[in-house]
Amino acid sequence: MKKLAAGNWKMNGSTAALAEVEALIAAHPAPGCEMLLCPPATLISAMAARATGAALKVGGQDCHAKASGAHTGDLSAAMLLDAGASHVILGHSERRADHGGSSELVRAKAGAALAAGLIAIVCLGETEAERDAGATLAVIGAQLDASLPAGATAATLVIAYEPVWAIGTGRTPTLDQITEVHSFLRARLSGLIGAEAAGTRLLYGGSVKPSNAAEIFALADVDGALVGGASLKAADFGAIVAALSAA
Ligand code: PEP
Numbered sequence: 001m002k003k004l005a006a007g008n009w010k011m012n013g014s015t016a017a018l019a020e021v022e023a024l025i026a027a028h029p030a031p032g033c034e035m036l037l038c039p040p041a042t043l044i045s046a047m048a049a050r051a052t053g054a055a056l057k058v059g060g061q062d063c064h065a066k067a068s069g070a071h072t073g074d075l076s077a078a079m080l081l082d083a084g085a086s087h088v089i090l091g092h093s094e095r096r097a098d099h100g101g102s103s104e105l106v107r108a109k110a111g112a113a114l115a116a117g118l119i120a121i122v123c124l125g126e127t128e129a130e131r132d133a134g135a136t137l138a139v140i141g142a143q144l145d146a147s148l149p150a151g152a153t154a155a156t157l158v159i160a161y162e163p164v165w166a167i168g169t170g171r172t173p174t175l176d177q178i179t180e181v182h183s184f185l186r187a188r189l190s191g192l193i194g195a196e197a198a199g200t201r202l203l204y205g206g207s208v209k210p211s212n213a214a215e216i217f218a219l220a221d222v223d224g225a226l227v228g229g230a231s232l233k234a235a236d237f238g239a240i241v242a243a244l245s246a247a
Contacts, residue, residue: 001199003033003217004158004224005241006121007231008061008089008205013039021047023234024241025054032245033224037231038089041075048084059087059121062095065108067116077109077116087119089226091147093164103146111149114156121158121226122147123205124185128165136177137184144188154199159185160226166206168228175219178204182221210239217247 009017021037028035038059039047048058060080064071067078080088090113091106110120124143126136140161148157161181166172173181182202190197204216205226216222224244230236 001154001201001223003244003247004036004201004203005031005033005237005244006036006059006087006089006158006160006203006224006226007038007237008092008226008228009037009039009043009232010061010094010228011040012232013043015043015046017232018043018046018050020232020234021050021056024238025051025056027234027238028241029055031055031241033241035241036087037237038087041080041083044080044083044085051084057086058084059089060085060118061089061092063088063090063109063113063118065105065112067112077113077118081116081118085118087121087158088113089121089123089160091123091143093123093125093162093167103143106147107149110147110152110157114149114151119156119158120149120152121160121203123160123162123226125162125164125167125206128163131163131165136181140181140185141188144185145192148192152193152196154196154201157193157196158201158203159189160203160205161185162205162226168207170207172207172212172216175215178216178222179219182219186221208240210236210243213240213243214247217244 063077064074113120201223
């Protein structure tokens, strides 16, 4: 399977930031992994235009579960596709916290994404209190079970393990903790989608940066990363792409 370096720009970036995309494309014309950036929706079209013919894919950060209708401020999966996106991040902990996204809603959105022809990146992760209580695997297992849409395959689904306490904090789990969760996820996934689990990309996310990328990418069952802050600068994200290409 081809590994995936995915960047989440969150609510950052205006047209001027597209210079970073041009620098990234120029520095990595043929990376040894897939490269994806998920900018704010306002930049998807412009970023996709710059990515045409390059080894960069573009994604959204959320979508509505419905195909169309009276949902002011929302975007459908088909709209993201129409704007040039190939992927959509779903169930990011910031969306779950700020917009009340349950795993059942994530499942509905992921079903809509697949129906529209997008690849769904489903995010899971425990809070610090849940980890301290020894509930990490139970929490993640329940999120996985409830979030997966019917018919998901290795080609249409990506799972991102993102401990909530590691996002944007500079803190990361130990390598053993990442390994434990990823091997648990692979096994649990195989109970849900059978043989497709072996080829489904399992990303780690949470304070990945150039200095820790290589050791994380060397772990079994880590097939890439979902990167927030370090995806905003071409030099940082490019270093992570290079580390994943070499893993
Ligand atoms: C994220 O937003 O998905 C993320 C992992 O952020 P950061 O890399 O900044 O911790």
